Structures are given as C-alpha cells and as structure tokens.
Amino acid sequence: MRETLDFLLNDWLRVGELSARERFADHNAETFGAVLDTCERLAREKFAPFNRLADTEEPHFDGEQVHLPQATHEAMRAFVDAGLLAGSQDYELGGMQLPCVIEMAGKAFISKASVAMSGYAMLTKGNANLLMAHGSEAQREVFAKNEFAGRWFGTMCLSEPQAGSSLSDVATRAEPEDAADPLGPRYRLKGNKMWISGGEHEMTENIIHLVLAKIPGPDGKLVPGTRGISLFVVPKKLVTPAGELSGERNDVALAGLNHKLGYRGTTNCLLNFGEGRFKPGGKAGAVGYLVGKPGEGLKCMFHMMNEARIGVGLGAVMLGYAGYEASLEYARQRPQGRAIGPGGKDAAQPQRPIIEHADVKRMLLAQKSYVEGGLALELFCARLVDEANTGDADAAAEATLLLEVLTPIAKSWPSEWCLEANSLAIQVLGGYGYTRDFPVEQHWRDNRLNMIHEGTHGIQGLDLLGRKVVMDGGRALQLLAARINATIERALPRPALAERVNELAAALAKIGRATKSAWATGAPEEALANATPYLQAFGHLVLAWIWLELALAAEGESDFARGKQAAARYFFAYELPKIDAWLAVVASREPLCREMQDAWF
16 A cells, blocks of 8 residues: 555655655655655554454443453554644644654554554544644633643534434533633533444543534524534533633433444443533533524534545545455465366366456456545645645635545445445455455445445535535636646547546536536526436446546556556546436436435335
C-alpha cells in the first residue's frame, strides 16, 4: 500500500508543491514521509494486532462504567502522544500545520489497521474542528484545545430514536438559563439521542458532546422543521472557564449500548440528556452552551458532518483495501484446479495457484479498481481542502464548490463499492472466507455500517441531485465537468487511452442529459424518486475520471505502472458501462418507486 500512497501523493497530487505555501513552509518531502512512517508504525504495532480483539471483546456496561479492551486505551493513547489528533492544526494549538492531504494519508494506515478503534479520533478531531470554526473564543480555548491535546474526546449527537435521519423531527429541548457563563449562553437540555458513536467510555477524563436541540419559542412550543435547530456543546463532566473539571457530573446518562453487526470496537450509545439522574447545580437538565447563533445548528453541524463523510469514505476504502490485500495473499498461496484445455483434468498434473484462474483475476482486479480508485478519491478531496484553506481566492472558491459536489460521492461510493470489494474478498477465499480464521469476514461486517454512517445512500442521493448539482445554476457541476474535460484533453494525444477518452466523454454527456431530464418538469418528487441510481452513476463517472488521471500519471513498463493501467482498463471495461442502466430510470423519471403502494407489497 505504501508504494501506491507515495504514487498518489507525489506523482499524481504533487503534494511537494504545498511546501511553497506559507502555512506549510516548514515541511518538505522528508517531514511528510516521517509522518507517514509514524502512522504506518502505529498501525502495525498498536492497532492491527488488536483489531480482532476489539471485535470479539465488545464494549460492555456494568451499570456504572463502559469497559473496553486495554489495547484500545493503549492504541488511542499512542495516537494522541504522536500528536496526530492536532496534526493539521496551528502550532499554537499543539499542531504540526500539516496539509490535510498528508494527515488523511497517514490516517489511511490507522483505518486499515482497525477502523473501529480509530473511530474515536475521527469524531474528536471533527468535533474540535467544528468548534474552531463556529465556537466562541472561550469554547475554542476550553473545549477544542483540550480535544486536540487528547485530554478529552468528542462526539456528534444528531439522531434521536423517533427521528433517525429526519432531523426536522428532532425533539430535544434546550431551555435558556439566566445565569451568565464565560463559556457561552447556557441552556438546560432534555431529550434522547440514539446511535452516538463514542458516546461513553473511560479512555479520557471527559467527553464533549455536540448536541442538536430546539429552543422553545415565546409560546413554549418548539419551532417545527429544521429552522428551530440550534447546536450546543454539552460536556459529560462540567468544566471551569479555565478548562479544568469542576468536580460535578453533567446530566448526561448512558441508557444502553447498541450491539452492532460490525464496528464493535467503537461504543455506540443511547444517551439521555436531562433525565434527572445527575443534577448539576441542584436541578435536572443537562448543561449546554450555545454554539453559534440560535437556529443555525444545522449550518454549524454540517461542518463536522461533511468532514465525517470524507472520513467515513476513507474508512470504507481502507476496509476494502485490507480485504483486497488479504485475498490477494491467499490467492497467491492457495493451489486449486488446473489449466483449462488439454490435460486440464489430469489429476497427475500439479494444481495451480488460484490467482492464475481468470475469474479470480477478475475479482482481484475489481477490488484493486475499487480500493485504489477510492483512496485516490479521498486524497483528492483532502487536497481540495488544502486548496480551499490556503489557495488564492479563485482557487479556494473553486475547490470549495468542487468539495460540495464531491462530498456525497466521497462518502457513498466507497461505502458501496469497497463493501463489494470485501464481498469479493470473501468469495476469493471460498469457504474459508466465512470463518473467523481469516480477517475478511470482519472487514465485510465492519464495512457494512458505512452505507448508513453519516447519511444513508438515499440521503446522499437526495443531497447530490436535489441540491449539489443544481445550486448556483449548476456551477459546481460545470466546474467538475471542466476538470474532467481538461483530463480528456491531456489524454487525447495518447493512442493507448483513446478508447477510454471517448468513453469518459460520452459518460459525462450522459450525466448532463440525465440531470436535465430529471428536472425537466421542475417537480422535485419526480426528479428525486431515482436519486440513488443517479448517485451511483455519478460516482462511477467520477471514479472513471480519476482512473484516467491515474493512468496518465502511471507511466512506464514497471509491474507497478502496468498494474495501475490494468485497473484503469478494468474500470472502463467492466464498471463504467453500468451507468446506462442507472441513468435510464433517472432520465425517464421512472415513477414506479414513488407510485408503489404499501398494500402491493
């Protein structure tokens, strides 16, 4: 994997050029490499050896505390001690001012080693980054800074048992308190939050929850829909304005742990806020501090959600990558069957390694195209983050728009197709793939959650077709099309790529026509009924573009370069043609799914 990562960073994304920017002036190829070396070592020594342990010894609650394997505590402490939680932050925050793309590349090693154990870091970093963007100076100093230091970990609390993905139905209340507080306007929260990853543990002295809740209007009623949603920072244990524990427990209680198919190494919780089990200040209600302005909770929270969606995409990629490497190693060692043709059924002839069989090669090529293409996608998005943060005004604006349209793909595409890679890994191992003697069954179980994490496929499809490709008159889609056309222009002089150039150009045109057809009547219910097939087709277009980019960068006749070229060829031959079926129902605004009646099932 390291060779591929170095190729993507240096030969394709040319991250060395970032050192010319003021923020990254202290860095060079040597320091970037040292970060990757550190992450690779941590993954090998602290995470990978205990990934199975974290799966089999699930978190359990004894009525007072949640218990995790000691290995999880030690792995996260090693991650914190290496300074990786604050890697991209300012020096003043204990950070290294790393480019996001280098931080993401380092995280790839950790996610591949144990995505569930590393989940606490992703949540904490996203929580702190949100507070840096939307919190007050005191909230940044007290909460975010302690999270970056690893003293406290963080969560995001959106879903509720009755609401799920429908955030407009959030019912948690936040009643204002008169008391002034240096940490911000203070409220008392009451409600329940479900599916909260990292919501309870004993790895750090405090847990900082970011909670969506509604502030009652003058009539005491909650504002319907999403307009009334505000964001609050709610610590498990109350803290002083100096950032020390006050000694008082906040009214946040664990109601129970969810026991999942996979991702078992991350606690997943039902949390009760303000049920009265704890009474800070002598009364019920969890103490929370308003982040940003009232009614702008979703605007603030999407800062963390979009970051988390790219993080989920990376986790899905690396689970797929782990399965690919395991099945590749197995296929090289497992003898079974003989050559097709004369003498192929002669039992006296030696068996062949299964990697020599065409269908096994097909499954391995599919995995390679999914996971290496998916990794390139996530790193490209991280590189856009760096451009948005440090580029000139025009480049930053363009990168921001491209991120808008690519984020649904960065989350959804790997969570579907790298899951398929895990399924193919099991298939390569045959019966052994279903046993716990090999890791591929756990990779599949862990990855299955990623299609649901941070917004289901349906949610991502609605976001892409309903908002991202039509906002600002389709400006984001136009920018992406311009990038794709620029790649096509660069590839045109290469005779070996001529066929793929034509196929990509045709696919881009099909996406454009389907988008217009979907919205031809202007009726959202007609356009969006087939948003998920649109998402799938759009994702395959993006990945085909990326594979053409990688084929251009992978020059030469080395085995490494030929492998990249073969994966690109596979994606265009076997995967890109699938978009025709997906786009057909989009373009025709096929009404079946929206007209189907309950009783007909």
